Amino acid sequence: MTATPAENRISPTGHSQRWLILGVICLAQLVVLLDNTVLSVAIPSLTRELDASTADIQWMINAYALVQSGLLLTAGNAADRYGRKKMLVAGLALFGIGSLAAGLAQTSGQLIAARAGMGVGGALLMTTTLAVVVLIFDDTERVKAIGIWSTVNSLGFASGPLLGGFMLEHFWWGAIFLINIPVVALGLFAVVALVPETRNPQGERPDLLGALLSTIGMTSAVFAIISGPEHGWTSGRVLGSAALGVLVLGLFVLWELRVPYPMLDMHFFRNQRFVGAVAGVILVAFGMAGSLFLLTQHLQFVLGYAPLDAGLRTAPLALTVVAINLTGLGARFVTKAGTPLAIATGMTLVAAGLTAIAVLGRDGYAGMFAGLVVMGAGVALSMPAMANAIMSAIPPEKAGVGAGINGTLAEFGNGLGVAVLGAVLNSRFAALAPAVVGAASLPAALAAADGPGERARIADAFADGLATSQLVGAAAVLAGGLLAAVLLHRAGRADPAAVATQAGPPAKAAATTPPAPPAE
Numbered sequence: 001m002t003a004t005p006a007e008n009r010i011s012p013t014g015h016s017q018r019w020l021i022l023g024v025i026c027l028a029q030l031v032v033l034l035d036n037t038v039l040s041v042a043i044p045s046l047t048r049e050l051d052a053s054t055a056d057i058q059w060m061i062n063a064y065a066l067v068q069s070g071l072l073l074t075a076g077n078a079a080d081r082y083g084r085k086k087m088l089v090a091g092l093a094l095f096g097i098g099s100l101a102a103g104l105a106q107t108s109g110q111l112i113a114a115r116a117g118m119g120v121g122g123a124l125l126m127t128t129t130l131a132v133v134v135l136i137f138d139d140t141e142r143v144k145a146i147g148i149w150s151t152v153n154s155l156g157f158a159s160g161p162l163l164g165g166f167m168l169e170h171f172w173w174g175a176i177f178l179i180n181i182p183v184v185a186l187g188l189f190a191v192v193a194l195v196p197e198t199r200n201p202q203g204e205r206p207d208l209l210g211a212l213l214s215t216i217g218m219t220s221a222v223f224a225i226i227s228g229p230e231h232g233w234t235s236g237r238v239l240g241s242a243a244l245g246v247l248v249l250g251l252f253v254l255w256e257l258r259v260p261y262p263m264l265d266m267h268f269f270r271n272q273r274f275v276g277a278v279a280g281v282i283l284v285a286f287g288m289a290g291s292l293f294l295l296t297q298h299l300q301f302v303l304g305y306a307p308l309d310a311g312l313r314t315a316p317l318a319l320t321v322v323a324i325n326l327t328g329l330g331a332r333f334v335t336k337a338g339t340p341l342a343i344a345t346g347m348t349l350v351a352a353g354l355t356a357i358a359v360l361g362r363d364g365y366a367g368m369f370a371g372l373v374v375m376g377a378g379v380a381l382s383m384p385a386m387a388n389a390i391m392s393a394i395p396p397e398k399a400g401v402g403a404g405i406n407g408t409l410a411e412f413g414n415g416l417g418v419a420v421l422g423a424v425l426n427s428r429f430a431a432l433a434p435a436v437v438g439a440a441s442l443p444a445a446l447a448a449a450d451g452p453g454e455r456a457r458i459a460d461a462f463a464d465g466l467a468t469s470q471l472v473g474a475a476a477v478l479a480g481g482l483l484a485a486v487l488l489h490r491a492g493r494a495d496p497a498a499v500a501t502q503a504g505p506p507a508k509a510a511a512t513t514p515p516a517p518p519a520e
Contacts, residue, residue, distance in 0.1 A: 017194060018136045022145055024190040026152040028092060029129045031183050032122045033156025034163060035064075035099070038176045041164035041296050041311055045173045046111075056108040058422065061293070062226045062415055063112045067119030068126065069411040070219035074211040076127035076404025077263035080200040084128045084135075084400060088191050091124025096184035103177035114177075126407040131399035134391050135198050143388060144331055150384040151325035155318050162318070165311025200397040207263040213252035214263070218408060221245030225412075225419045264401055268394060276487025277389035278409050280343055283480025284350065284382070285413030287473035290421030291354055294466050294473075302463045303365065316369055320376025330380045339385045340488040346382025347481020350375050354474035358467040382481065389488060417476075421469040428465035 039061055046052045046060065079087040098118030105111035130149060137145045167175045224241035231237050256262040268274050292314075299310035324330045334342040353375030360367020387406070394402035 018141075018145075021136055021194050021196075022133060022148060024187065024194055025129045025132055026149060027183065028088065028125055028187045028191065029149070030152055030156045031092075031095065031180055031187065032125050033152075034160045035095075035118065035122075035177070035180060038160040038164035038167075041160070041300075042168060042173050042176055043297065044300055045168055046108075049173060050108050050111070052108045056112070058226065058418065059112050060108070060115055061418060062222075063116040064119040064122065065411050065415045066219060066222050066226060067116045068123045069222045069408055069415065070215045071120060071123035072127055072404045072408040072411065073214045073218070073264055073401070074404075075123040076131070076400040076402070076407075077207065077211065079124070079128045079131060079400035080398060081206060083197050083199045084132050085191065085195045085197040087124045087400075088128040088132070088195060089188060091121045091128065092184050092188050092191065093121070094118075095121030095125060096181055096188075097121075099177045099180035099184070103174040105174070123407075127400050127404045130387065130391065130403040130406070132195060132198070134399045135396055136196070143334070143384075144328075146388045146391065147325050147331045147384040150387050151321055151380070155322060162311035162315050165306070165309065169306065200400075207256075207259055207261065210252060210255055210259060210263040213248055213255060217245050217247075217249035217252055218412075219245075220248060222412060222415050225415050228419055228423065264405070265398065268402070268405065271393045272487050272491035273389050274393035276484045276491065277343075277386045277393075278405065279487065280347065280382070280386050280480045280484030281390070281406060282409045282413040282416075283476045283483070284347065284386075285410045286417035286420070287350070287354060287477035287480070288379075288417070289414035290417030291357075291470050291473040293418050294421060294425060294469050295357070298361070298463070298466050299368075302362075302459060302466070313365060313368070314372065316372040317376040317379070320373050321380045324377060324380035325384065330384055333381055334385050334388075338492075339389050340485040340492070342385040343382050343389075343488065344481050344485035346378045346380070346385065347477055347484070349378030350382065351378075351474040351478035351481070353378060354470050354477065358470035358474070362463050362467060386484065417473065421473055424469040424472050425462075425465040428468045429461055 043057050046057060050056070052060070075087065075091075095118055098114055098121055101117060102111055102114035105114055130146075133145050133149050134142065163179070164176050167179060220241045222245075224238050224245060227235075227241065228238050252264075253266060256264050256266055295314065296310055299305045299313055305313060333345075337345070353371040353373070356371030356374060357368050361371060390406050391399065391402055
């Protein structure tokens with residue numbers, strides 16, 4: 001079936017209900033992002049109630065990322081080909097079913113399987129939300145809309161521990177998943193009623209081989225990253241998975257260069273604006289995901305806060321992001337300073353915040369509070385600028401695939417951050433407290449300690465390991481910010497027209513499809 005013109009492009013002035021649709025899109029996005037981070041607060045509860053080891057906990061977190069990473073490109077391509085609204089509805093439905101299964105799980109294995117199922121729905125949601133936002137707003141409003149989308153993105157990332165802490169304070173751990181179901185139901189109703197259908201009219205034949213190769217390649221690569229800390233980076237399992245991932249992804253690239261209608265246009269990677277923003281996304285995800293994984297353990301295991309108290313104490317990060325972006329300060333800064341400087345400034349602030357938490361937050365919350373506020377300011381400035389830079393380098397008809405690339409590499413960075421920073425923590429912990437070697441988790445090590453003195457030494461060693469890991473994350477974030485800024489600056493000098501588009505999506509790309517009446 002060939003798409004009608006109205007399905008290909010919203011009118012030049014944007015959809016008549018675009019702001020209401022943006023609210024619906026943000027709701028769908030918030031469900032996924034909250035669930036990604038809410039689990040981090042439940043780590044102690046899952047350790048106790050499901051007798052979960054550190055490896056089990058990492059799989060509960062990473063099973064979702066593993067499946068989602070493998071399917072994001074395929075999901076984005078499917079959204080562009082068959083309709084972004086259809087994929088958004090399917091993603092919400094699958095995510096709701098997976099949440100129900102997770103909330104009723106009785107064993108670690110069941111919860112890991114349910115999280116993997118939620119990853120399928122998450123892949124569809126992550127690729128459609130940003131794509132729809134880009135398509136329903138015109139050039140004059142798109143920057144502001146992406147800023148709001150990015151604010152909700154950051155809000156979900158940071159407020160997950162708060163919601164998780166509240167739920168664990170009043171209910172059992174399964175409630176953190178069941179709370180998704182009414183939100184999913186509301187989202188489904190709103191999407192069906194409000195969101196217009198859009199699709200790319202080209203490429204009627206699905207790229208099945210490309211989809212298979214990308215799924216196998218990305219899944220193998222992420223599996224190697226997840227398995228490295230537990231089995232050793234030189235083990236046969238890790239090296240075999242990594243080699244398979246590299247080989248299959250190489251075949252995927254060769255195939256995409258030959259097929260008439262590729263699921264991923266490799267010419268995107270010739271655009272320095274796109275490459276620079278993507279590099280920043282990977283390294284920010286590395287530092288942020290790994291550091292949040294460590295931060296909640298620091299608050300509960302080292303500083304002794306209950307789950308709700310730990311969640312409340314992460315709130316300054318989210319509140320700072322909301323305050324800066326909803327007041328328009330972030331968008332104005334990007335417009336005046338330009339995308340490269342905005343990204344460099346924001347990422348430097350994020351790195352500074354992580355460093356403050358590592359250095360000042362060990363013995364009390366005051367230093368951690370300051371670090372969270374600085375991190376929030378950095379996220380508010382850098383994340384909207386990076387999302388806008390990525391999407392401005394991609395034709396609107398390829399918006400789903402562009403969002404898929406962004407999401408795939410962000411999830412790659414998330415998995416890498418949890419794995420690498422977790423490995424740094426474990427290595428430093430074991431080196432400082434040899435008595436913990438062989439213990440499955442910090443509570444197990446504390447339970448096996450002989451007397452208060454040894455328990456105090458173990459807690460100190462864990463705090464030192466956390467600080468080291470957070471400093472590694474800060475270095476990665478800073479490197480990502482500087483690299484992204486340099487590449488974007490070079491792209492602007494090589495193509496003067498790009499300078500004007502760094503404050504918003506290019507008018508040239510928006511005009512690739514003739515204007516059409518608003519989609520209903």
